[in-house]
Amino acid sequence: MIFTQEDISQLEHIIAQATNIVLVNHANPDADTVGSALALQNVLLQMDKNVSVVGPNSIPDFMQWMPGQENIVIHDEAGKKVNKLIAEADLLFAMDFNAPHRTANLEKALLEAQAKKVLIDHHLFPDKDYFDLMFSFPNMSSTSELLFDIFRASSLKQYINQTIATHIFVGLMTDTGSFAYSCNQPETFETAAALIRYGVDVKRTHDLIYNNNSVDRLRALGYSLSEKLKVFPEHHAAYISLSSEEIYRYGDREGLTEGMVNYALSIRGVCFAALLTEKGDKIKISFRSKGDFSVNDFARKFFQGGGHHNAAGGKSHLSLEKTIEKLEQLIYKLNIECQ
Ligand SMILES: [Mn+2]
CATH class of the missing domain: 3.10.310.30 (Diaminopimelate Epimerase; Chain A, domain 1)
Structure with a gap:
């Protein structure tokens, strides 16, 4: 395991204390930021939290089959609503980005937010001053893989289901170019195997993402x-x-x-x-x-x-x-x- 049990305990505690949780996507969202956010949202909804996913701009067509993406609140379309959700949150998660400026038009609201801030990400040089708790692992293939490891190391494991596994798989598959790069370690493939055991349909998921061009x-x-x-x-x-x-x-x-x-x-x-x-x-x-x-x-x-x-x-x-x-x-x- 790459993070400490203390980090996991702290995360469990922060989640237990929170009521209104907002998961944030980065600008020009890719399938890793969206997949990881939807996976975590699914878990937190099962824990009866109020949880929204927000992002700066709209979700590309090739992800529009992903369950839950239709409820992502987009700043370009509903700026006031996004700002309000962020202002009223008591817990924020940065999914797959390392600093508030990666969220373009959400940056101001994020900088003003009073909520506790947790980072789950694999980009270099996270903004240490901004976050209260950081899961920052640049050697990981994807934020989705990292999130899955966090789930499995914590009490959140009990909530993993086929939909969550598929969200994670999408992030992992796309951030590695279908297992072609950033995945030269056995753990990534072991993660893929574990996801298949949760019911991921590899061929179908691949077709939905890649054979889905306009x-x-x-x-x-x-x-x-x-x-x-x-x-x-x-x-x-x-x-x-x-x-x-x-x-x-x-x-x-x-x-x-x-x-x-x-x-x-x-x-x-x-x-x-x-x-x-x-x-x-x-x-x-x-x-x-x-x-x-x-x-x-x-x-x-x-x-x-x-x-x-x-x-x-x-x-x-x-x-x-x-x-x-x-x-x-x-x-x-x-x-x-x-x-
Ligand atoms: Mn990523």
Whole structure:
């Protein structure tokens, strides 16, 4: 076990004391933040707690089959309600993010909140000053796997059911790219095995997540790969950039460009890939790498971001053209090697 029994006792005590609990998703929610929050919500509901899941923006289409996601309160749609839930909470859980600013438009409410704050997360550098209790394990594949370990080490274990196991499995499967990365330890597969014993249907879950593309999403991917992918073979780098006009052309839905950066990274000889998307007056950037090159360091140093060693995010307030220029200069300058 990676956390102490004392942490578990403290968590059980904090939950026992709480009445109104709010579970918080990070901005541009992925299946790990959503899956872990829905799993914990299911447990806490069985314990007769008032418990809501809140998030900054809407849940991408590919997760809209997940039981409970329809009740997630989204700040973009119901800002006042979200702020009120946070203000009235006596316990907050940060699911799969390390600091309040990761929640975009929820940040202010979170900073003002009087509630006790618990972190359950696997990102580097958690905001230690903000949280009262932290389960922060950057070596874990996913927050979902970590949460499942917390359940199994505590009295919460009795509440695990098939729905909860499926939520956890979705977070674990997606954060490891279907068990392809961040899972080179036996424990992750033992967790997957345990989840199957709770009744997870692997094939069905995989189909619901991955074979669930909208036509727009596939066409956006096709367009991006044929028209917008730029490769630097000598520098082992590639990127895709999309303007807001191009995103709008394909419907601009949450999740439209999800996973697109991985196609750039999949090119033979490419060890650093980026996806730049124009959102309003800023540029959002996803970084991926193979091997030793740390996109966490890169995103921190040059693009006000961070994340994991091989997967990170960043942003730029320059124009799309200027951001591309900056990125290309860095690609030329950095000596990215493929091991
Ligand atoms: Mn995660």
